[in-house]
Every structure is written in C-alpha cells, then in structure tokens.
Amino acid sequence: MKAAVLYEPGQPLVVEDIELDPPKAGEVHVKIGAAGICRSDLHVMKGEAAHLLPAVLGHEGSGTVLDVGQGVTRVKPGDRVILSFVPYCGHCHFCLTNRANLCDQHMSTPGTLFDKTTRLHKGNRRIHHYGKVACFAQEAVVPETGCIPVASDFPFPQAALIGCCVTTGVGAAIYNAKITPGSTVAVIGCGGVGLNVIQGARLQNAGKIIAVDVNEGKLEFAMRFGATHTVNPTLRDPVAAIKELTGGLGADYTFEVFGSSQTVQTAYLAARKGGTIVVVGLAPTGDNAAIDPVMLVRQEKTLKGSYYGSARPVVDMPVMVQLYQAGKIDIDGLITRTYRLDQINQAYKDIDGGDVGRGVITQF
C-alpha cells in the first residue's frame, strides 16, 4: 500500500509503497478515508519533537474497517470509525481513574502498537506508527480501543478532524478549563486547534473571546468561529492589548495554541490574578518557558496542560459528533483545502505558510 514515510527530520516525506501486516489480536485493519494536516506531525518532520524513524505520520484520521484481529468486538468490517491517537489499555492507573487520554501503556510504547512491534515495514526495515494511527497512508492497523464508531454516512473529513483538532480544542475549553459563562478568554494561535478552542469558548458562553495570531487572515477567520476581538502581536504587545480589552485585569482564561516558550509566556502574563493558563501547543524540545514563580504564588494563577482536550476519546468524541450534528460546532467551515496523499509535502508547506483553517487529505 502507499504511505508517506518520514526517514529523517528536515527531509520531505517520501510517498511510496510499503507493507502492512494483518491485524493481530485486539487490532483493526482500516482503509483510511481522510487525514488532517496538524502541526504535531510538522513538529516531528522539523525535528522539534523526537520520534522513532522511519515512521508513517498522521494522527488525525478516519476510515472504514476492512478486517479485524482475534477478539475484536467493538467494530466489524464495513464500520466507519474515527481514529484516536491515544488508544487505551483499560488497566493502568490513568485508564482506571477516568483519564484515558493519559494511558500509561500507550505512552510507554511510542512508535509501535501496544505489543511493541510494528505492522508497517519495508522489506526487513521496521517502519513506526505515529500515535498508533499512522494515517498518512492508504491503510492502517490500529488498536481496537483507538476506533470510535460513527454512522456510515458521517463524512470522513469531519470525522478525521474530530480525531484531533476538534476534540483537542473544544475539549480544552469545556473539559479542561471548564470556562464559565460571561468570562474573558484569550486564545494565542488560531490554527486548526485554536479555532476549536474559540468555538469551545463560544459554546461555554464566554463573554469576550480574544483571538491572538500573527497572521491577519487567521484573525479574520477566527471571527467566524466566535472570536469577539482580535490582536496581532506583530503590531502591538499582546499582553498589553489583552489587558486593555479586559478592563486592565487580564483574561480569566488564556490558551496557548501554537507551541513555543514565547507564546506560553504571553499566555502566562495575559491571565488575570486568579486566572487559568491552559497550554495546548507543543513547544520544540528544549524550548523551556521562563515562568516567574512568585507571580504564580502572589497572583494565584493556575498553569495547566491539556492533552487531547483532556477528553476521554471513546466517550467524548461521540459528544463532538452530536455537537456538530446539532449545529453547535462548525467543522465544515474549518476544512479549507483538500489534498491527495502525494501532495502531502505541499500541504505542510501550506500550514507553515499561514493557510487558514484545516487542510485534509481526502484522496489516497
């Protein structure tokens, strides 16, 4: 089957034929229907995040079940599924305490399936699976617990986006921050994930939603998803601008959704006394933010991370499906460009070049 393989950071993905072995017990063979262009894959491509290579990237995906391994009961051939990049083991401390997005078994087996082997290879050379999804390919073998069934007529691109940016962004607003009605919110970075934080804030009836981005096109686009104000940090100091828009206090909630020490610091400083800073972006390895601990104490700020929207994928992705079907969140409007798998390097140039919304691979 065809897949886009990353051999070395800094090099383009190679779209080529590689082999995919059949699913083992507890695994599912999926024909990919759509795969979203998320910045997390780009961090690996650029070497900003370490990963075992070579690897098939892609963690925002959906598809159709072709075949199931022994013991699989959750899905059957023909089912349409959203793929979760944090499948769960069901036995570790985090799975048992309602935080399956932090599953230990998953996090201790990076680049492989749960049994520490790969189904992907080229001849004798092992190829790793990013997030146990690896959907920049025609097909994938994934754990059963990484499959979330959806109706057979639910569109693949929208399903794929629920697989990452929608759940990550909306979840950060509703499950992690639990934004309260009327509160002030600043979202720093308005790409695929940030736009979903914005619509999550709107869903929670936030009072003011301040979109912060270096790209004017993204700021205009953010207004369609619920932003009430915009700030371009290339034109003015974002901390001062957010304070000015919040009566001098700072925002009740700030979200960092780009991935850098600098934007984490902006989010930290722009939160009011007693405010909450939620870090969603993944900064490059070693790019540590300097946080004044005295300010943390004396201003009683809360600094927290949010992984996968602090959602439990199997339980909460169907909630995202319902919110979309009820017209409470917009996913159609997020999808601004579609690509073929062999155009993937262009798709990543476009995300870095400031394209608005989300690109999605729809032809494999």
Ligand code: NAD
């Ligand atoms: P994206 O590239 O679509 O969006 C990033 C946005 O940040 C862009 O609009 C860009 O213009 C803007 N930006 C760049 N520099 C900025 C600055 N100095 N100030 C304000 N805005 C700035 O990326 P994405 O796919 O939305 O992902 C965003 C981040 O979230 C990435 O780091 C990604 O790896 C991470 N992520 C985290 C999770 C999680 O579970 N926490 C899940 C998915 C993605």
Ligand code: ZN
């Ligand atoms: Zn993602």
